[in-house]
Amino acid sequence: MNEALKDIPVTLVTGLLGAGKTTLIDHLLEQRPAGQRWAVLVNEFSKTGVDGARLAREGVYVRELAGGCMGCTAAVALGVELNRLLREARPHRLLVEPTGLGHPMELLEQFRGENYREVLAPRATICLVDARRLAEPKFRDSPLWHQQWQSADVLLGSKADLWSPDDQAAFDALCASRPFLACGTAPASGGRFDPAWLDAPAGRERESDSDHAHHHHHDHDGQLQVHDLVFAADAIFDAEALPGVLRELGCERIKGSLQTAEGAMRIDATGNEVNIAPEQGAVANRLQVITHAQAEKQDLEARILAVAGRT
Structure with missing residues (x-):
């Protein structure tokens, strides 16, 4: 150095x-x-x-x-x-x-x-x-x-x-x-x-x-799953429907950004609490999802895509 x-x-x-x-x-x-x-x-x-x-x-x-x-x-x-x-x-x-x-x-x-x-x-x-x-x-x-x-x-x-x-x-x-x-x-x-x-x-x-x-206690070992969900660049999500869908997933943590008809939105969810706010700059239509459940990545993607259309 x-x-x-x-x-x-x-x-x-x-x-x-x-x-x-x-x-x-x-x-x-x-x-x-x-x-x-x-x-x-x-x-x-x-x-x-x-x-x-x-x-x-x-x-x-x-x-x-x-x-x-x-x-x-x-x-x-x-x-x-x-x-x-x-x-x-x-x-x-x-x-x-x-x-x-x-x-x-x-x-x-x-x-x-x-x-x-x-x-x-x-x-x-x-x-x-x-x-x-x-x-x-x-x-x-x-x-x-x-x-x-x-x-x-x-x-x-x-x-x-x-x-x-x-x-x-x-x-x-x-x-x-x-x-x-x-x-x-x-x-x-x-x-x-x-x-x-x-x-x-x-x-x-x-x-x-x-x-x-x-005496390390790695709480995440074998208990938490982490998924990176990347959606098509032309996918447009329903901002009104998203909170309900994200709550139903039952995930420990969700964050990222998605494109909606109202513009780019930053997604920040912990448990049942979901916050969606306008995002500045480019949006990659990507979410990081952390869950305790044995959730399948494809299932998570499909449930979120259910409230998306195409430009």
């Missing part, structure tokens, strides 16, 4: 599937000081990425690492892509978004390791959580989720405008469970992000963090 690359602040943005990591990074990039070059490394569990184009803008260098979590199955590729990104961007700051199935302590260990000890300077780790999911035993008891929030320095609640009083109480209890540097609400839910958090030092490694780092 070039000697001129030294002590680059790096912030890890974690959270399980659908927590709002890309939305937060998009917000942070909007606050980037003029004249600074920032780099973003995005990890997708599937073989193709879908978020890189959304984050790209002048002065921001984005690279996607697809095909597994960068802390485990894609660890070798991480080094290659990270080195290339740092050489090309020579950034003033690096933001890293692991897949929602990724283990943060494994990444932090790599960033603090011999290869990057002089190059990267880890800052406070940010973890996002939609407190509505804290009532779900599958979510609440997930070893991966426990590692994410226990390794975090800043805890942000996402989609708080949809929380019930019980959800707020669960989030408050989580905030009080350990000494976070800060707890708050993510900007997309009306909260504010203090830019000073980006330069806050990373918390010292806690004993529980080390235990999690060396």
Whole structure:
């Protein structure tokens, strides 16, 4: 690594599937000081990425690492892509978004390791959580989720405008469970992000963090299926019918972009919650689908295509 690359602040943005990591990074990039070059490394569990184009803008260098979590199955590729990104961007700051199935302590260990000890300077780790999911035993008891929030320095609640009083109480209890540097609400839910958090030092490694780092619980092994669905470029989808169809699929996570009669739309679904919003730029008619069920790719494609026509 070039000697001129030294002590680059790096912030890890974690959270399980659908927590709002890309939305937060998009917000942070909007606050980037003029004249600074920032780099973003995005990890997708599937073989193709879908978020890189959304984050790209002048002065921001984005690279996607697809095909597994960068802390485990894609660890070798991480080094290659990270080195290339740092050489090309020579950034003033690096933001890293692991897949929602990724283990943060494994990444932090790599960033603090011999290869990057002089190059990267880890800052406070940010973890996002939609407190509505804290009532779900599958979510609440997930070893991966426990590692994410226990390794975090800043805890942000996402989609708080949809929380019930019980959800707020669960989030408050989580905030009080350990000494976070800060707890708050993510900007997309009306909260504010203090830019000073980006330069806050990373918390010292806690004993529980080390235990999690060396006893990996890969929740996704053998349980989750990831499908990349690519549709014909001339397919036009029914924007009104899409939410119902996507809910019926019963998938853990769906994201991507589709062309509709109303224009290009960004698809972002977690469980039964489906959000469809106008998308800027070119649309590839592609979805990334993550499901717990033994769903067949052809069946998923056929059900979605049922609400599509041709131009």
